[in-house]
Amino acid sequence: MTSTIDAQVLPTPTGPLSLLVHEGVLVAGGFTDDPGAMFARLPVALRELPLRTVPDLGKPAQAVRDYLDGDLFALDLVELDQPGTPKRQRLLAALRAVPAGTTVSYAELAEHAGLPRTAARAAGAACAQNLIAPFVPCHRVLPSSGGFGGYYYGTPVKEWLLRHEQAL
Structure with a gap:
């Protein structure tokens, strides 16, 4: 088969x-x-x-x-699997650990992954290449400068997910 x-x-x-x-x-x-x-x-x-x-x-x-x-x-x-370097896997694991109803900044995500020297840019790249939304909740990451930042499926989807989780 x-x-x-x-x-x-x-x-x-x-x-x-x-x-x-x-x-x-x-x-x-x-x-x-x-x-x-x-x-x-x-x-x-x-x-x-x-x-x-x-x-x-x-x-x-x-x-x-x-x-x-x-x-x-x-x-x-739900069991999931997606590719990535060890650094990316740490970022994705930290991302999956962000509880519903909360948000983190890209810098906080890097810190939670044990990668404090990793620029927020690397955390952003991990989100941008995330293959498993919303199970790996990149919608829970917001820029420290304010606003919603980017989202692969568009800001309205990100806003809806955050509202559904009452993180707004």
């Missing part, structure tokens, strides 16, 4: 959310109705596998439904 990348598109109040799973592990998630757009961002080895749409991914899809219903910690329980 050939391994596949399984995809499901879920409706959310802020637009469609595509989830991609490989062998039961979430490898991509993003606010788009096109799973192919998420698939194109995966590492080469995963892009060599067939992409197929399925009616229900199980645990990751249920976690999204639970999150939208108010269980703000449901996404934390």
Whole structure:
């Protein structure tokens, strides 16, 4: 049996959310109705596998439904995997540890990752290359200068997520 990348598109109040799973592990998630757009961002080895749409991914899809219903910690329980250097992995782990309902600055994120000498720019790059939104909650990172900063899926999506988590 050939391994596949399984995809499901879920409706959310802020637009469609595509989830991609490989062998039961979430490898991509993003606010788009096109799973192919998420698939194109995966590492080469995963892009060599067939992409197929399925009616229900199980645990990751249920976690999204639970999150939208108010269980703000449901996404934390989903197993996921994304590529990156050891430094990037530390930043992504620190990002995943930012609790719902709170925000941090890019500099604070670097500090929480144990990388205080890392410029906020490296933390920003980790967010920009994050493949698994909102499970790795880059929407919870705000610039220390104020405002919302950037978000791969647009500021309105970031604002909605923060409002949903009551971090605004």
